[in-house]
Amino acid sequence: MAHEAVIGLECHIQLRTRGKMFCGCPAEFGAPPDTNVCPVCLGLPGALPRANRAAVEAALRLGLALGCAIREESVFARKHYFYPDSPKNYQITQYDRPLCAGGSLPVGEAGGERRYDLERLHLEEDTGKSSHPVRAGDRAFSLVDFNRAGVPLLELVTQPVFREPAECAAFLAALRRLVRWLGVSDGDMEKGQLRCDANVSLRPAGAAALGVKTELKNLNSIRGVERGLAAEIARQRLLLEGGGVVGQATLSYDVEHDRLAVMRSKEDAHDYRYFPEPDLPVLRVVGAVLEAARAGLPELPWTRAARLVGRYGLSAHDASVLCEQRELADYYEACAAVADERLAANWVMTEVLRVLHERAGSIGEFAARVPAVRLGGLVARVAAKEIPGPLAKQVFGWMLDEEGGVDELLARHGVRAMGAATDLRPLVLEVLGEHAAAVAQVLAGSSRTLDFLVGQVMKKSRGQAAPQVVRELLETEFARRAAGESPPRAPRGGP
């Protein structure tokens, strides 16, 4: 019997705030261990938590962007469990009255997005960080750093809407783009700023009821999510097709060794004994706060990609590439404001992205060196056929390391762009004068010989001529000769 997988994701998004969720300790990464801790985040007796406004605002931004229903009064709850990285023996989270419910995330290229439905989005706090067990003599122990304990997190839970690991990978990439776009998180999975757990079960293809699920924990890369799910689906399929049953369990996945391991089985499944956090008031999101969050929301990536398609005539693919980062889309639009829109898109996607990749830099750093209007100025000259493509690429290379506009750079490097027909006409006539036999062949209809003549003009211009302009000039000249007009005399001296 063929089985299909049903997958739901639980994502944790570490918010980019200065302070922690319920206390004034810095939320920064990389401080010496156990130095960003206080009585509140260590859960010492008598300490009182207070929720961080910036974290609430970030949650609202993401909730609104995802089209969630925002609860005016949501409630923090204690989730109890014992684990060395939890200093209070409970985590402050939200349970039956989360801040945001429902909503969906569109995934895919402009116009062809698929929306994946969400269950909820709520605020909570992060745990500390424990090391792998260390062995000293006959003792084993772990080391714990509580700097991360209490850092604000958003938990996003999807409906069981995925069938394939690749869909989950695409969803995570889209979520990562969105949290960065909104400025709520850096979304770096390697750094644990975006984490993912996955619930997966198999059922006979087409069946309505869900099978027994397992939970894959702590998947810390998009590749890890995709491969871990593939491994777990293969394991469950083998079990079920061999007549066995899947046991409910929590698993971890080691992407390096492609290995699944059981963390806990059903027998010791947790009873979290949730109850409302008595130290925190109901979280009220009144109209004005909500309206401010709504007003502060930028144009969303999928809306913007659709606009780039409609306004600039870009393909859905190109628009999606440019909307991969908000700063990149900003850069492109600033560039397109002063140059041909499609040519600007090509330049940003090929040249700018190539440089970002090669130099491992951000678009912000790049824009500081080559502002969009500066690149736009170059692209405009290419579009006007004043500067040939190969030379423009050279100019672009100079722009990265030098100051100055296009003309300044050309002058500094002793190059004169020969794009204008008036610049090139003398060269064309010179070449025609030198290759009488070739001229005769072209007049007899040989297009290959025309290519040869284009090459000769290019050579004479030392690569600085725009081939398209040269070809047009040659064609005009031949048309004139075919019509029986006499050629104008080549000026003496050349350019």
Add this chain to the structure above:
Amino acid sequence: MAIQRDEVRRIAGLARLEIREEELDRIAAELSSVLDYAGALKRLDLAGCEPLSFAPPAAALRADEPDGRCLTAEQALAMAPEAEGGFFLVPPVIEGQDP
């Protein structure tokens, strides 16, 4: 509402409390009386009462500013049974087994 011995064992397990066998009956009785006391509230007629508001104005959201009230690592670790190199030292965090 009577709490049974098994429930006491389960709750103790969840709370990581070690309860001796001879304590079970006494604790079961005590927990039962606590629940009975809370149960008295259920008999009140609360129709028309507004739920208690938990949100006094003073409990507004905090500004996202580090407040400089962190403990030093020495102060934090002084409360730990064991510490090493600035870290809390805890029993090994168990790793997984083959599924």
